[in-house]
Amino acid sequence: MKYGCTQKLKKSLKGIIIFLVILIDAYPIFWLFTSSLKSPSEFVVNPSYSMPEGVYLKNYAKAWSQGNMGVYFRNSLVYTVIALVFIVILSITVGFALTKMEWKGRSLTSAYFMLGLMIPVTTSLIPLVKIYRSIHIINTGTCLILTYIVSGLSMSIFLTTSYMRALPNDMFEASVIDGCSIFSMMRYIVIPVMKNCIVTVVVLQFFYKWNDLLFSMTFISDKDLKTLQTGLLYFEDQFGTKDWGAIFASVSISVFPLLIVYMFLNKKVIEGMTSGAVKG
Amino acid sequence: MKSVLRNKKAIALFVLPSFILYTIFVIVPIGCTCIYALYSGTPGLNWKFVGLANCRKLLMDPKVKMAFIFTMKYVGMILFGQVGLGLLLALMFRFWIKRFNNLVRTITFFPIVLPLIAVGQLFRKIFEIQPNYGLFNSILANIGLTEYVEAWLGRPQTALICLVVMGLWNSIGFYAVIIYGGLLDISNDIIEAAQIDGARPIQLFKSILFPLLRPIIITCVVFSFTGSIKVFESIVALTKGGPGEATVSLAKLMYDTAFEAGNYGYGSAISMVIFVVCILGAYVIRRFDSKEV
Numbered sequence: 001m002k003y004g005c006t007q008k009l010k011k012s013l014k015g016i017i018i019f020l021v022i023l024i025d026a027y028p029i030f031w032l033f034t035s036s037l038k039s040p041s042e043f044v045v046n047p048s049y050s051m052p053e054g055v056y057l058k059n060y061a062k063a064w065s066q067g068n069m070g071v072y073f074r075n076s077l078v079y080t081v082i083a084l085v086f087i088v089i090l091s092i093t094v095g096f097a098l099t100k101m102e103w104k105g106r107s108l109t110s111a112y113f114m115l116g117l118m119i120p121v122t123t124s125l126i127p128l129v130k131i132y133r134s135i136h137i138i139n140t141g142t143c144l145i146l147t148y149i150v151s152g153l154s155m156s157i158f159l160t161t162s163y164m165r166a167l168p169n170d171m172f173e174a175s176v177i178d179g180c181s182i183f184s185m186m187r188y189i190v191i192p193v194m195k196n197c198i199v200t201v202v203v204l205q206f207f208y209k210w211n212d213l214l215f216s217m218t219f220i221s222d223k224d225l226k227t228l229q230t231g232l233l234y235f236e237d238q239f240g241t242k243d244w245g246a247i248f249a250s251v252s253i254s255v256f257p258l259l260i261v262y263m264f265l266n267k268k269v270i271e272g273m274t275s276g277a278v279k280g
Numbered sequence: 281m282k283s284v285l286r287n288k289k290a291i292a293l294f295v296l297p298s299f300i301l302y303t304i305f306v307i308v309p310i311g312c313t314c315i316y317a318l319y320s321g322t323p324g325l326n327w328k329f330v331g332l333a334n335c336r337k338l339l340m341d342p343k344v345k346m347a348f349i350f351t352m353k354y355v356g357m358i359l360f361g362q363v364g365l366g367l368l369l370a371l372m373f374r375f376w377i378k379r380f381n382n383l384v385r386t387i388t389f390f391p392i393v394l395p396l397i398a399v400g401q402l403f404r405k406i407f408e409i410q411p412n413y414g415l416f417n418s419i420l421a422n423i424g425l426t427e428y429v430e431a432w433l434g435r436p437q438t439a440l441i442c443l444v445v446m447g448l449w450n451s452i453g454f455y456a457v458i459i460y461g462g463l464l465d466i467s468n469d470i471i472e473a474a475q476i477d478g479a480r481p482i483q484l485f486k487s488i489l490f491p492l493l494r495p496i497i498i499t500c501v502v503f504s505f506t507g508s509i510k511v512f513e514s515i516v517a518l519t520k521g522g523p524g525e526a527t528v529s530l531a532k533l534m535y536d537t538a539f540e541a542g543n544y545g546y547g548s549a550i551s552m553v554i555f556v557v558c559i560l561g562a563y564v565i566r567r568f569d570s571k572e573v
Contacts, residue, residue: 032402261393
């Protein structure tokens with residue numbers, strides 16, 4: 001009898017701990033969204049944890065137009081998507097050449113690309129500014145996209161090479177016998193079989209690029225070229241610390257796309273994480 | 281037959297663009313930083329060679345010392361939290377949660393995908409005291425702990441704690457999921473055999489799970505270390521280095537020195553410190569790993 005009692009107690013204790021973990025993880029985000037719907041007076045009158053009384057969408061309108069969030073959002077999207085396209089193309093071609101094609105200096109080149117995994121990006125910031133200034137592309141979208149591409153290369157090549165190494169060579173050899181040229185092989189065999197790997201690369205790099213602050217804040221000073229993250233950072237300076245609703249709305253705007261991407265792809269992301277992409 | 285896979289033109293086309301971009305914009309800048317560290321001032325303005333003077337200045341500079349100590353404190357706490365709590369969470373996923381396992385993991389992993397700046401703004405509001413109480417203070421006030429209500433970001437010690445709390449909230453799911461992946465690789469038979477032999481949970485962990493998880497834990501330590509040593513974004517987003525200069529990390533100091541104060545040479549010297557600490561730390565962790573095994 002007593003045994004059953006402690007067992008029950010243990011079980012409910014476990015339940016409480018699990019519940020707390022979920023609460024701690026999810027509640028701040030829930031609070032963010034509910035707070036973004038509050039009217040200015042609610043922040044003053046009601047305590048912070050209370051629910052909104054109505055749906056006050058003016059916060060979003062304000063963040064989008066006055067806070068320039070619309071422009072920042074478009075910039076972030078454009079930079080991220082262009083960089084992603086290049087990263088995927090470059091890392092797949094390099095990955096293929098490094099694992100399935102035969103040439104001298106292959107392993108050396110592979111090691112050379114892996115160097116980038118060790119280097120903190122912060123270290124290359126100052127010289128990059130100087131390089132961009134000397135070729136006159138500082139404060140343009142180009143320099144930011146370029147930086148995004150190169151800073152994602154090592155990691156992506158690491159992922160594509162480890163994925164491709166596991167693929168059997170027979171498949172490619174068979175296609176050669178069937179008279180496939182290297183480019184049609186790329187198009188009809190490599191890209192289709194790499195689909196999962198491409199998704200992993202895209203998702204990881206999307207999160208990195210979308211969340212970048214250091215580069216965009218250093219390279220871009222033009223207000224119309226800024227990204228969402230830099231915009232968020234200066235939002236408070238612009239609107240003052242009083243307008244909580246607008247701040248919450250603008251933070252929510254930057255979070256929504258990630259929420260959506262995550263909802264669709266979380267299985268893939270977590271699978272990729274647990275199945276060894278990062279285990280090294 | 282294999283000539284297609286030896287096609288030199290194709291290889292060049294596949295590898296060269298990345299190779300050139302990578303060399304110019306990743307490798308060359310690292311070399312440049314080493315060289316810049318020997319200069320002082322802004323290039324084109326008062327750029328002059330000072331040799332190892334920057335190095336001497338680094339050792340004497342109280343700001344660097346403060347930033348270094350702050351960074352180390354932060355790294356220590358984050359490292360302990362990410363790996364320790366991450367491990368606990370992973371164990372929880374594995375042994376406690378039978379139903380809704382996927383859902384719970386999805387929720388705990390979610391914060392990592394949020395932009396740090398957004399998280400920073402959110403936590404600023406959580407810890408806020410002026411003009412109205414933020415989430416944390418308002419909950420404290422409501423449950424009658426009014427005397428604990430305080431300007432959490434306004435004091436050096438609590439500001440550090442706030443940064444660590446935010447960092448952990450943001451990243452813990454990532455570590456939990458990686459370690460959970462490692463736990464899945466340990467077959468049920470081993471665990472059941474140990475349980476049949478009468479191993480208590482703590483024994484099971486100490487003599488079976490931990491040794492088997494060791495490589496993954498080491499990887500996590502390396503990740504955590506290299507990630508937290510260059511802490512910049514979360515500081516910019518949450519405390520802006522304040523109060524005073526209490527939460528200025530090495531990376532923030534590097535940024536301020538180079539881009540706010542315009543001293544690129546000295547900034548480069550500081551970024552070399554980050555670089556060296558990063559490589560050294562990773563080396564020490566790996567060393568520690570191979571010695572014990």
